[in-house]
Every structure is written in C-alpha cells, then in structure tokens.
Amino acid sequence: MLSDEAWRELRGQGATRAFRERSVMLRQGSAGTHLLALTAGLAKVVRREPDGGVSWLAFRGPGDLLGEVSVFDGTPRTAEVVALTPCTAVVLEADRFLRFIEDRRLVMDLMRQALSRLRESDTHRTELLTLPLVVRLARALLRLAELNASGPERGDVRLTGLSQEEIAQATGVTRNAVTIGLQRLRESGAVETARRVIVIKDMNALRDWAASVQ
Numbered sequence: 001m002l003s004d005e006a007w008r009e010l011r012g013q014g015a016t017r018a019f020r021e022r023s024v025m026l027r028q029g030s031a032g033t034h035l036l037a038l039t040a041g042l043a044k045v046v047r048r049e050p051d052g053g054v055s056w057l058a059f060r061g062p063g064d065l066l067g068e069v070s071v072f073d074g075t076p077r078t079a080e081v082v083a084l085t086p087c088t089a090v091v092l093e094a095d096r097f098l099r100f101i102e103d104r105r106l107v108m109d110l111m112r113q114a115l116s117r118l119r120e121s122d123t124h125r126t127e128l129l130t131l132p133l134v135v136r137l138a139r140a141l142l143r144l145a146e147l148n149a150s151g152p153e154r155g156d157v158r159l160t161g162l163s164q165e166e167i168a169q170a171t172g173v174t175r176n177a178v179t180i181g182l183q184r185l186r187e188s189g190a191v192e193t194a195r196r197v198i199v200i201k202d203m204n205a206l207r208d209w210a211a212s213v214q
Contacts, residue, residue, distance in 0.1 A: 001063070006106060010090075014034075014097075017089055018087070020083065020086060022084075026077055031070070034097075035067040038060060039090060041085045042087070043083050046169075059084075059147060067081065069114075071098070085160055133171065133177050133181045134181045138190070138210040140167065142210055145157045156199050157200040159197070163196055185209065188209070
C-alpha cells in the first residue's frame with residue numbers, strides 16, 4: 001500500500017470526478033488510458049463472461065487504485081468497476097501516473113499491493129470451497145466494514161448499495177441461501193437488514209461467526 005504522503009501526492013496528479021450509484025466507473029474491454037484513485041464510496045469489481053454471466057472479483061473502498069493493471073501492461077481491461085454507492089475518485093492519466101510512480105520510486109509499493117490482492121483472491125477461492133455459508137457471509141461483511149470510511153470500531157457500521165444478488169455472487173451461493181444466512185446473523189444480533197442496507201450492530205458477534213467453522 002502507498003504511504004499517506006504518497007497517496008496525498010498521487011491525488012494531486014489528476015482531476016476529481018463523481019460517480020453516481022450503480023454507474024460504471026471503468027468498463028471491461030476498454031483501453032488502459034487512465035486509472036482511478038478511489039477517495040470516497042464503495043465499488044465492486046466484476047468480470048462479464050461470454051455466456052452473459054457475471055463473476056464477482058472484489059470490493060474496493062477509499063484508498064484503493066482501480067484499473068492500474070491495464071495501465072501497467074497496456075492490455076484492455078479484463079474487468080468492470082461499478083459504483084455500489086455514490087463514489088468520488090481522482091482520474092489519473094496513464095503516462096502521468098507512470099512517471100509519478102517512477103520518479104518517487106513507488107514501483108515496489110505497488111507490487112506489494114498487487115501481491116496482497118492475489119493473496120486476497122486465493123483466500124476467497126479457498127473460502128468458497130471450504131467454509132459454510134454463514135461464515136463466508138460474515139467474512140464478506142467484515143471486509144466491507146473495513147472498507148467503510150467510518151471504520152469498523154465506531155459503533156454501528158451501515159453498508160448500503162448491496163443487493164442480495166451481489167452478496168450471493170461474493171459468497172458463491174444463491175440468493176435464497178443469502179436470505180437464510182442473513183436471517184441467522186439477524187437472530188444472533190450481529191446485523192439488521194433492510195432493502196439494500198445491512199447494519200452491523202455487534203462487530204464482536206460478527207467476528208465470532210467469521211471465525212467459526214461449524
């Protein structure tokens with residue numbers, strides 16, 4: 001990850017742009033002419049398959065770079081970034097971004113970030129194969145809480161913009177299974193839910209669920 005100082009400098013290299021909820025921030029198949037430095041809001045990264053299906057890849061929050069891979073390797077984007085909530089990001093032109101990281105010797109920092117994301121993907125695939133639904137659901141909500149700008153330790157954490165279909169994609173189950181999983185979390189007092197809103201009421205209870213293998 002970039003240091004706070006490097007992140008502030010990087011944000012000064014481009015222009016700020018606002019994205020509406022559910023708008024496409026980066027389109028799959030487009031050229032890597034620029035990337036985004038996400039400064040506010042939550043987004044999802046998905047890949048649209050040739051058969052029309054959608055594969056969930058990751059959630060992203062403030063402090064994350066979006067679309068940097070295609071900038072580095074010069075290939076079309078292999079995934080799409082969609083705003084789950086209203087988002088704000090700094091648009092960074094590819095050439096200027098590459099000069100910035102080279103001048104400030106940030107290549108190794110970004111490589112470490114890339115490796116961290118690979119480990120994140122490996123962990124997610126392992127969870128899909130080995131963990132019960134409610135455990136996967138609790139872990140997904142904890143990750144989203146960590147991305148939330150208010151932080152996971154400051155009272156209730158309100159997660160907005162998520163449909164049950166998207167939660168199902170992130171946890172590798174059906175929408176009906178998500179409904180059952182959320183009901184168990186509600187009954188334990190860990191969360192409250194409304195339409196496209198999940199409020200984490202008891203972080204410790206949610207962590208207990210996430211640590212369980214039963």
